[in-house]
Amino acid sequence: MNRKRIALAVGALAVVGLAVAGAIMYEPAIAPITPPSPDSFDAQLKQEGVRVVALGDCVVCHTAKNGKPFAGGLPLATPFGTIYATNITPDPQTGIGNWSEAAFARALRHGIARDGHQLYPAFPYVHFTHMTDHDVSAAYAYLMSREPVQATAPANALIFPLNFRPLVAFWNVLFLHPGPLQPDPEPGAQWNRGKLLVDGLGHCASCHSPLNAIGGEKSGQAFDGGIVDGWEAPPLNALYGASRPWTREQLVTYLRTGRASEHGAAAGPMLPVTRDLATVPQSDVEAIARYILSLQKGEPPHPSPTVATSTSHEAIPAEQRGAVLFAASCAQCHGNGSPMQTIGERPTLAFSTAVNADTPRNAIQMILNGINWHGEDAMNYMPAFSGVYDDRQVADLLAYVRATWSAKPAWPDATPLVAKLKKEDSAR
Numbered sequence: 001m002n003r004k005r006i007a008l009a010v011g012a013l014a015v016v017g018l019a020v021a022g023a024i025m026y027e028p029a030i031a032p033i034t035p036p037s038p039d040s041f042d043a044q045l046k047q048e049g050v051r052v053v054a055l056g057d058c059v060v061c062h063t064a065k066n067g068k069p070f071a072g073g074l075p076l077a078t079p080f081g082t083i084y085a086t087n088i089t090p091d092p093q094t095g096i097g098n099w100s101e102a103a104f105a106r107a108l109r110h111g112i113a114r115d116g117h118q119l120y121p122a123f124p125y126v127h128f129t130h131m132t133d134h135d136v137s138a139a140y141a142y143l144m145s146r147e148p149v150q151a152t153a154p155a156n157a158l159i160f161p162l163n164f165r166p167l168v169a170f171w172n173v174l175f176l177h178p179g180p181l182q183p184d185p186e187p188g189a190q191w192n193r194g195k196l197l198v199d200g201l202g203h204c205a206s207c208h209s210p211l212n213a214i215g216g217e218k219s220g221q222a223f224d225g226g227i228v229d230g231w232e233a234p235p236l237n238a239l240y241g242a243s244r245p246w247t248r249e250q251l252v253t254y255l256r257t258g259r260a261s262e263h264g265a266a267a268g269p270m271l272p273v274t275r276d277l278a279t280v281p282q283s284d285v286e287a288i289a290r291y292i293l294s295l296q297k298g299e300p301p302h303p304s305p306t307v308a309t310s311t312s313h314e315a316i317p318a319e320q321r322g323a324v325l326f327a328a329s330c331a332q333c334h335g336n337g338s339p340m341q342t343i344g345e346r347p348t349l350a351f352s353t354a355v356n357a358d359t360p361r362n363a364i365q366m367i368l369n370g371i372n373w374h375g376e377d378a379m380n381y382m383p384a385f386s387g388v389y390d391d392r393q394v395a396d397l398l399a400y401v402r403a404t405w406s407a408k409p410a411w412p413d414a415t416p417l418v419a420k421l422k423k424e425d426s427a428r
C-alpha cells in the first residue's frame with residue numbers, strides 16, 4: 001500500500017471509531033409528558049410498587065438525612081468523588097414528574113436519564129437492569145403517585161475526567177449486561193426467585209463484591225466481600241466460615257430484623273437494608289436466603305464451643321490495658337450472663353461475625369458508632385465510644401476482645417485503622 005492509501009485507511013478508521021464512540025456516548029432524549037394523575041394508575045399496581053421499592057432500597061439512597069422521602073440529596077462517597085442521589089418524586093421541574101414510563105424504564109435498565117445523559121453507576125442500574133417489566137411498572141406507578149417535592153440535589157464533586165458523563169458509556173460496555181436473567185430449571189422456582197431478587201432488585205453484590213479500579217464489580221469474584229462507607233460487607237459466599245453455622249431461619253431473621261441469634265447485629269450500611277426487607281413478604285426473604293445459602297463454598301462448619309476463649313495464651317500489654325477498659329465500659333452488656341444476654345437473648349461476642357472477621361474494620365465501626373437507640377427495643381442499643389476512647393484505647397479494646405472471644409489469630413495493631421476510619425467518618 002502506498003502512503004496515501006494508508007493515510008486514507010487510517011482516516012476512515014478514525015472516522016468510524018469516532019462515529020461509534022459518538023453513537024454510544026450520546027443517547028436521544030425521550031419526550032417529556034404532563035405528570036400523570038395518581039388516580040390514573042391501577043391501585044393494585046401502586047400497592048405492589050411498595051414491595052418493589054423496598055426490595056430496591058430506593059428510599060435509602062434517594063432520601064437525604066432528615067430530608068423528605070425520595071427527594072434526593074444524599075451524598076454517596078465513591079473513590080472518584082461525591083455523587084448525590086437525585087429527586088425521584090413526581091415534581092416536574094426537579095424530580096421525575098415529566099418522565100414517561102419508557103424513560104423511567106430506560107434509566108433503570110440502561111442508566112440513561114430522560115434527557116439522554118448518562119447516569120453514574122453509583123445508581124445500581126447494572127442490577128436493576130434485570131428487573132421484570134411488571135416490577136418496573138409497579139415502581140413507576142408507586143413513585144409517580146407520591147407527593148411531589150421540589151428539591152434539587154447539590155452538584156456532584158467528581159474528579160476529572162469522570163465529571164464528563166458521556167464517558168460512562170464506555171464503562172457500560174464493560175459492566176452493564178442488560179436483559180432478563182435466564183432461569184435455571186434445575187434448582188427450582190424459589191431459588192430462581194431468590195437469584196432474581198439478589199442479582200436484580202436487591203443489588204446485594206453492589207456492596208458484597210469487591211470493586212476494581214474503575215468501580216466495576218470484579219468478574220468472577222461476586223459475593224467475595226466488599227467495602228462500603230468504611231464498613232466491610234462480609235463475603236456472602238463464605239457464611240460457612242462463621243464460628244456457628246448459619247441456618248436458613250437465622251438468615252431470614254437477620255435479613256428481616258438486622259439480628260441473628262448466633263452471629264450478631266447489623267449496625268452499618270446493612271441496617272437500612274434490613275429495615276426495608278422487614279416490610280416485604282416473608283416468601284421473598286426466604287427465596288433470598290435460599291439463594292444465598294446455595295452460594296456457599298466448602299462444607300458447613302461444626303458448631304464451636306460457646307466461648308472460644310484462648311485462656312492458655314499470655315496476654316500482651318495491649319490486651320491487659322483493653323481488659324481494664326472492657327471491664328469499665330463493656331462488661332455490663334457483653335460479659336457472660338449479662339441481662340443483654342439472658343433477658344435480651346443477644347449472643348456472646350464469640351459468635352460475632354465482626355469479632356471473627358479477618359479485618360477489625362466492623363468491630364471498630366461498632367465501637368466508634370454504637371447502635372442507635374431505636375426506641376422500640378432496649379436490647380439492641382450500644383452507646384458510641386468515639387468520643388470516649390482515643391484511637392489507641394479502641395485498639396487495646398479490640399486486642400482484648402479478639403484474644404478473649406475469637407480463636408482466630410490476633411489482628412495487627414488497629415490504631416492506624418481506627419484513626420483512618422474516624423477521619424473518613426467525620427468527612428461523611
Ligand code: HEC
Pocket residue numbers: 052053056057058059060061062076083084085086087088095096104107108113114118119120121122123124128139
Ligand atoms: C445505592 C444507591 C441507590 C439506590 C439503591 C437507588 N438509587 Fe436511584 N440513583 C442513585 C444515584 C446516585 C442517582 C444519580 C445518578 C447520577 O446523577 O448520575 C440515581 C438516579 C436515579 C434516577 C434518575 C433520576 C434523574 O433525575 O436523573 C432514577 C429514575 C432512579 N435513580 C430511580 C431509582 C429507583 C426506582 C430505585 C429503587 C428501585 C433506586 N433509584 C435506587 C442512587 C441509588
Ligand code: HEC
Pocket residue numbers: 259260263264265266326329330331332333334340346347349352353354355363366367371379380381382383385397401
Ligand atoms: C448498653 C449495652 C452495650 C454496651 C455498654 C456495649 N455494647 Fe457492644 N453491643 C451491644 C449490642 C446490643 C450489640 C449488638 C449485639 C446483637 O444484637 O447481636 C453490640 C455489638 C457489639 C459488637 C459487634 C457484635 C456483633 O453484633 O457482631 C462489638 C465488637 C461490641 N459490641 C463491642 C463492644 C465494646 C468493645 C464495648 C465497650 C467499649 C461495648 N460493645 C459496649 C450493646 C452494648
Ligand code: HEC
Pocket residue numbers: 197198202203204205206207208228231232233234235236239251254255263265266267268269270271273288292353362
Ligand atoms: C448498602 C450496601 C449493602 C447492600 C445493598 C447489602 N448489604 Fe448486606 N451487608 C452490608 C454490610 C456493610 C454488612 C456488615 C454489617 C453491617 O452493615 O452492620 C452486611 C452484612 C450482611 C450479612 C451478614 C453477614 C455475616 O457474615 O454476618 C448478610 C447475610 C447480608 N449482609 C446479606 C445481604 C443481602 C442478601 C443483600 C441483598 C438483599 C444485602 N446484604 C445487601 C452491606 C450491604
